[in-house]
Amino acid sequence: MIEIDFVEHTFTCPYCNRKQSYEVPAYNGHSEIRDYANRIVEEYAFSQLNLMYLICSNKSCEKVTIVGQFIHSKKQVDILPQYVCREYPDYIPKQIRDDYREATMVIDLSPKAAATLFRRCLQGMIHDFWGIKERNLNCEISALKDKVSPTLWKALDSLRKIGNIGAHMENDVNLIIDIDNSEATKLKKLIELLFEKWYIARHDEEELYNDIADTADEKSNQRKQ
Ligand SMILES: [Zn+2]
Structure with a gap:
């Protein structure tokens, strides 16, 4: 929204x-x-x-x-626009960007479905960015515990839990826990923050390093001439 x-x-x-x-x-x-x-x-x-x-x-x-x-x-x-969706560069895998876009499109209509999709986004990032693949997201997030800050880790685990409400609601049909629009919007912001902190920061960092290395090469070539 x-x-x-x-x-x-x-x-x-x-x-x-x-x-x-x-x-x-x-x-x-x-x-x-x-x-x-x-x-x-x-x-x-x-x-x-x-x-x-x-x-x-x-x-x-x-x-x-x-x-x-x-x-x-x-x-x-x-x-x-009818839904607010930022465009991200294609060095973020397409599947993850697609899940993000789909989640964003349904956020007002079905915050619960959006939460499930944001959960899938997170899992995609843990597979791709961190190279962690375990039997389920719970184990994967546990494996991430010593790699990220304690507050971020807690937020990731919370995203998993909230996303679970949509993903596994068939387990107990009498238990209805709803997710509202503002809660799903918080998950969206977390996913956007991870795009920035993980993918975009890594990309910009590598670009700067390569840029500096290229500059040094240029200088040494100039000296030889
Ligand atoms: Zn503007």
Whole structure:
């Protein structure tokens, strides 16, 4: 869900991730926007919706975000983009990026399904990034214990447990534990953080090292000439 604070009038641009303030009153009138929004939220009482039309103030982004809020219930509905999904470089394996994207797409519809998919993302990363493969995710996370910080380890184990609620709910059909949107969104943020901390940091680090090595080679070639 798009991060927006209707009281403080701030939002985080879903495209460039920059937090910023927006001006009121909300833009509501443009008929093309209302028509577009109407196609997305036709099951709701559309006239009850207040539309926010937001343009990112980041000069290198300037993309349009449209968020609706129901006048009485104050419930938020994302119009554009309908789900917030960041694009990641292809040195992160496709299967992991696909799971992340799918989880992000269903997060509002079914936070439980999203949690299961984020759990699978984590497992994919443990296999690929850490080269750990055990009989189940529980064992794999145990094997990771002395490799990451204690707080991160606890967060990973919690992601596993929350994801289990969706994955193994058939074990006891009478036990209904729900996962709400904000809880699933926390798991999404954790997966995004791991993309950054593990894959992107490693890639940037290697690139810098190679860059420095290349510079040294160049210098020594210049000296020889
Ligand atoms: Zn932006």
